[in-house]
Amino acid sequence: MKELDISSATSTIILISGYGTNLQAILDEITNNHLPIRILSVLSDNPEAYGIKRAKNAGIPTKIINYHRFKNKAAFHLAIEEYFKKIDPDLIVLAGYMRILSEEFCRLFTGKILNIHPSLLPKFRGLNTYQRVLDSGDKFHGSTVHFVTTELDSGPIILQYRTKIRTTDGPKQLRKRVQLGEYEIYPMAIKWFAEGSLKMIKGKAVLNGSRIFKPKILGLENSKVT
Numbered sequence: 001m002k003e004l005d006i007s008s009a010t011s012t013i014i015l016i017s018g019y020g021t022n023l024q025a026i027l028d029e030i031t032n033n034h035l036p037i038r039i040l041s042v043l044s045d046n047p048e049a050y051g052i053k054r055a056k057n058a059g060i061p062t063k064i065i066n067y068h069r070f071k072n073k074a075a076f077h078l079a080i081e082e083y084f085k086k087i088d089p090d091l092i093v094l095a096g097y098m099r100i101l102s103e104e105f106c107r108l109f110t111g112k113i114l115n116i117h118p119s120l121l122p123k124f125r126g127l128n129t130y131q132r133v134l135d136s137g138d139k140f141h142g143s144t145v146h147f148v149t150t151e152l153d154s155g156p157i158i159l160q161y162r163t164k165i166r167t168t169d170g171p172k173q174l175r176k177r178v179q180l181g182e183y184e185i186y187p188m189a190i191k192w193f194a195e196g197s198l199k200m201i202k203g204k205a206v207l208n209g210s211r212i213f214k215p216k217i218l219g220l221e222n223s224k225v226t
């Protein structure tokens with residue numbers, strides 16, 4: 001297999017707060033030589049995040065900016081901004097990062113921040129999406145990769161994984177299935193970005209030169225992007 005030219009790979013920082021299974025999926029794709037990114041560091045606001053262990057196991061530098069060590073939110077945001085300004089990565093990947101980024105941060109790095117949110121956006125922004133979708137009676141649920149803007153879970157949509165809700169589904173079963181889809185769609189969108197085919201231009205997501213009007217959809221049931 002041809003080795004990746006590391007020097008030209010997209011410099012990336014990944015932010016996490018918890019278990020880091022999406023981080024692991026990304027790390028695995030890099031190992032398999034499918035992702036032309038170079039992870040400069042994995043940053044967490046939570047020193048206990050298991051994802052930090054995953055990063056260390058993969059030999060990736062880690063950085064903790066512990067939210068609870070700061071006297072207020074503004075001071076925490078400033079520390080995050082300072083860290084990123086110093087490193088100035090090509091790409092910032094939010095992978096289960098549970099803090100809201102400051103408006104200043106979103107503006108500074110506009111078009112460079114990706115997030116994955118466990119719902120078929122624009123439905124169910126915010127937390128607790130699995131219970132909320134089950135309560136709603138909707139037939140489908142899933143996850144969305146989008147660019148991050150100053151408005152929470154509202155940036156331009158890139159790609160979604162969609163699955164049919166089963167009568168036997170509780171929040172746990174549904175989450176398990178949706179997360180399997182996340183491990184497919186997140187590396188896919190990151191690859192598009194790293195290869196230069198995905199961009200945010202004038203606030204819109206653009207893939208291969210064309211604006212994404214309707215999100216691309218992947219369902220593991222057919223395992224094909226449509």
Ligand code: GRF
Binds near residue numbers: 016019021051097116
């Ligand atoms: C993911 O399911 C993602 O949709 C949401 O946070 C979860 C993080 O899970 N933003 P993990 O830490 O990657 O296991």
